[in-house]
Amino acid sequence: MTENGATPLGELVAGCRAQMENDLCELFEELGPVLTQVAITRINTSRDRAESRAAASLKLALPTQWGRVASSLRANLAARAVHATKSGYGLADQENLRLLSAAEESVQLAMREVLDRVTLACRDETKPLERRINYLVLRRAMQPGDKTFNVAALWSCIEAACVEVTTDTGPLILLLQLIGDQMAIEMPQLYRVVNEAMIEADILPSLKRSYRDPVPVDAHEVAEESTKVASALDRLVQARTVETGARDMPKSGTASQELFNSLKTLQAVPQAGTPGTHTNVVRMVRDSGAARDVKPLEAVTLDIVAKLFDLIFSDPNVADGIKALVARLQTTVLQAAMLNQRFFADRGHPARLFLDSLSVVAVRLGKVVNAEDPFYLKLSELVDKVQSTYDGDMAVFDSANAELDAFLSECEERDEQQNRALADAVLAREEEMRLKREAQARAQKVADACIARVLVPEAPFEIEEFLRSYWRDVVQSRISQTGEEGAPTVEALQVATDLLRSVTPKHVAGDQQRQAASLPALLSEINVGFDEIGSAPTERKAFLDTLLDLQLAAMRAKNAGAAKAIKAVKARPRGAGPTLQVSHATDVGVRVQDISLPASEGLDGENIPDRADLRRVRQLVRGDWVDFTTVGQTRRERLTWINRSRTLFLFSNSASPCAISITPEALAVRLKNGTAQIVKLDRPIFERAIHGAIRSLDQRA
Template identity: 75%
Template sequence: MTEQDAATLGRIVAGCREQMESDLCELFDELGPVLTQMAIAHDEAGRERSERIAAVALQLALPSAWPKVAPSLRNKLKTREVEAAKSGYGATDQSDIRLLSQEEESVHLAMREVLERVALACRDETKALDRRINYLVLRRAMQPGDSTFRVSALWSCIEAACVEAVTATDALILLLQLIGEQMSTEMPQLYRVVNEAMIEAEILPRLKRSYRDTIPVDAQEVADESTRVASALDRMVKARTAETGAAEVSRVTAANGELFKSLTTLQAAPPPVSPGKHTNVVRMARDSDAARNMKPLEALTLDIVAKLFDLIFSDPNVADDIKALVARLQTTVLRAAMLNQRFFADRSHPARRFLDSISVVTLRWGKVVNVDDPFYLKLAELVDKVQSTYDGDMGVFDSANAELDAFLSEREEFEEQQNRALADAVRAHEEELRLKREAQVRAQKMADACIARMLEPGVPIEIEEFLRSYWRDVVQSHISQAGEECAATTEALRVATDLQQSVSPKHVSADQQLQAAALPALLSRINAGFDEIGAAPTERKAFMDKLIDLQLAALRAKKRFATQAMEAARLRRRSAGPTLQVSHATGNGIRVQDISLPSGGGLDEEDTPDRADLRRVRQLVRGDWLDFMTAGQTRRERLTWINRSRTLFLFTNSASACAISITPEALAVRLKNGTAHVVKPDRPIFERAIHGAIKSLDQHA
């Protein structure tokens, strides 16, 4: 860690404070309409008359009161530093102590709960920040007791600003509760930005986030959760015992032996899987004769695991290839749960840790898995090893966990080295890249015009989207290198013409034969274009699969008619104003897709970034994952580098041959128009399914 003097560190702290307070006030500028809608919903859902009266009162007060809140909040944030400087950080002003009125006490008690909820939501970020603040205090860059970044200090300013604007006690309490709901989501993002700025400044960088991190939780939360799960299991077992009676216990040993024998047989053979559908072999075991003679605890375990896999196989957020991988572990999971019910209540159980690790790795793919990725190949290898060797010994899972951890550490270091090299290359050519963007404007306009001229009426929407996006980039690349009239550009446009012809219906046998003979060469030329722009394998495969379907339909003389919605979308695209500027460059063996807004102004509303989206971009930190959508194909990328001026973001994924460099403004536009989405961290697949299964069965107990 680079040693820095107190003055430098102080400037870093001041910058973080200014950015955090600016973002918070900007958020409050936009929050009024959201709170009004929340108050309306609260009114409609309110059960108590007092709740509905408070909601109505808040709806009436907000239009005139809310415009005062953001300016007041700015003032409160500014004056708190002045007051702290006068009285000394951590000091208490005894002259301000007084008795609270009944109304003030009501607000105070209600806000204690809200503050606790907001603080809990921010906990994972504030823990790391507290350690950094202690470091800064030791180096005298901050004063002992400085409350600049405390959640309670920020909340007291929010509360004070709202108190000045809304006077009715019940309406004020409801307003602060609704703000608390919003702050539970928004405020952790503000702290993330502060932590990231300090990581960039080398202030305890060893506390940076790992790529393997999922949603962090603390030990107390895990213990409380285990207690709740164990309590639910105990409650359901007692209910079933009361139903079945003690007479069933005598048949347990034989029933368990028969079931485990059948499970061993099922485990030895892979479960039957049909495309898009996964067979729940645990449910098959649940319906067997052996299962009918089990005692309540074992029967409940069987029900939970059967329900668990039902939920996983029906989860739209889990890719089919991951479902197929998980399907191989059905009997293994059931055996592990039958041998030790701690499996459900303890996240540290070796089998649980291995299953949760699958979710950690699958974050890199989203809904489309690259089955050739080393990460997927390693998961498949370990799943097969566990499935074939597990005999009740938890050491199998311990070994798999250790092997996967070692693999992830090795790959993380390898990718970190790759990303450093890539960031160095982009940094070295950053100015050149900026100048090149200006030169690319003409090339992109020419490529857009070329594609527009040769588009044929009635071309399938999938083909038009492909030509206007991926293939436009190919044409643009050739125009940039050698001009519009060069042989490479001419050949690229010829491919576009041949592609459209290949999906038009063929009614004559001779035309069908000629088309069938020409397809291999056409597909080869398209693949070469994909290579030129570094398209990810998943994007390439998804388009090629659609193309084959369209070409087969054409050979059978079937015509696909676009719906009115598709036609309207096409007309909107053709009449649209400036679009994002895209170029491709290869330097030092590294291919980068550069995305920016066109220079020179003239942007229409759709291509102008919103302030809220720009704030979301500012709140991104290294390690965040985003989905980028192009022509219906999704590409998941990880934010691996941001330049010091935060004017350029670099996204990479080892599964793709091409990185993405994008300006904040261009990324904000993509967030606005839905062609980019921030991937929200979620609980691991098995954890979600276990809780869903237990909750479902408990409700029917």
């Protein structure tokens, strides 16, 4: 920590407080319709008559009374700040002590439970924040006992504001419970922003979260979860024992040995299959003769692992490339589970640690896996090593975990150095970028007009999308460099014309021959354009594969534009309002795509960011992941840098040759139109599947 005075630190605290309180009040301004809809659902689904009556009361009161809650909340937050400055927290509470009525006591008891739930949800952020607050108290930037960021202090302001809707005990309790559900989701985000601001100010940066962990975990939570899993396993084994109690059990070790022999045989056979489809080998083992007479515990283990892989293979959030790696580990996972009864309940088991590491890399790769990506290649190498050498010795997994951890540390250090250099380069030309955006807007408008002149009504939808996005960026870049009449621009427009011609049905043999001869040159020019704008390999391959299909259809004289009639409704109409401004430059050897929003004058509703989306952007912190989608192709990028004024965000990913610098307003527009999506980190893949499998079997037992 550098030697900062109390005044700058006090300004930092004030800024964090202002943003947190403003975001909280914005949330409440938007919450009314959501709560009304939940109340309507409760009326229709609740079996508790008292709750149904309370929900009906809220349904009537919320539309007319909710508008007063946000203003009351702002007033309460301002009052607590003044009170804290004048008299300190806690004194007034003692002065106002009084006996509660029965109704008030009911509300207080219910609210204690809600507050506990919200506090628990915020715990991973409030714990490090408490240590930073203690540091700031020592530096005299905050007063002892200051509850500016205390969850309970904020909740008391929320609770006091909600009496604007109703003071009836039942409806008030239900209202606060519903708000608690929302706050358990939203408030951790508010605390993340505060922690990140203090990390950026170099206040105890060693407490910074580890972005390698998909989701923070707590030791007590892990212990409690393990106990629940072990208890569920015991119930399943008891149920299976009762089910098979009348049958003769196998001699000790005979069934297990036969089963293990079959597993070793399967383990030595490479897992093959059609891309995108994965055979559940464990289910085949479970249904084989070798597993017919296994002990109850072994039978339950087979059921759980079979169900586990069913869930993973059907999970839409897991990329096919990751599923392919998982499929190669099926017999290994089954052996590890059968050799250790605590496998399912013990997150620290070496095999579990390795399996969870797949999720760490899966987060980086997203739903589209590039088989040439270094991270994927390393995982594939380690999976092969584990699958081919595992013989029951956990040292195989220990070695794989150590090797993967060293690899990730090395890669992240290298990425961090490149990101710092890239951020410095972007920062150095930030003002230049801002000044050039007017010229970029003019170039983009000309490029849009050029593409519109080239397009023909019968163009396939996929080709039109490509020309209006990727190729428009190529044309715009060339216009900026050489003008509309420059040879590079003319060549780019000729490529667009040739591309459209290449997907037009050919009915004459001579036309087919000429097209076949011209395709290599056309594809070469398209790849040059992709290089100029730094497109990711997966995006490039996806378009070229689609293009090949369309060109083959054209060679066979089929109407490749049929899809356009179906999908044209999704395309942006010609002459529509301004779109996001995009330009490209090279910094420290990396292509940087700069995305901004034009001046607000003349923007249509589609291009005006929503306040809720702007708030979500404000709440992003370094290390967050965002999926950017262009022409149906998704690229996952990590937020690696934010300038001090938070007017420019830099996203990058070592798996992509192109970084993205984007303004908050532009990112909010992309969130609004669905071409960007903030990635919500979930529990590791195997952990989700294990809990899902055990829960499913336990419910049936």
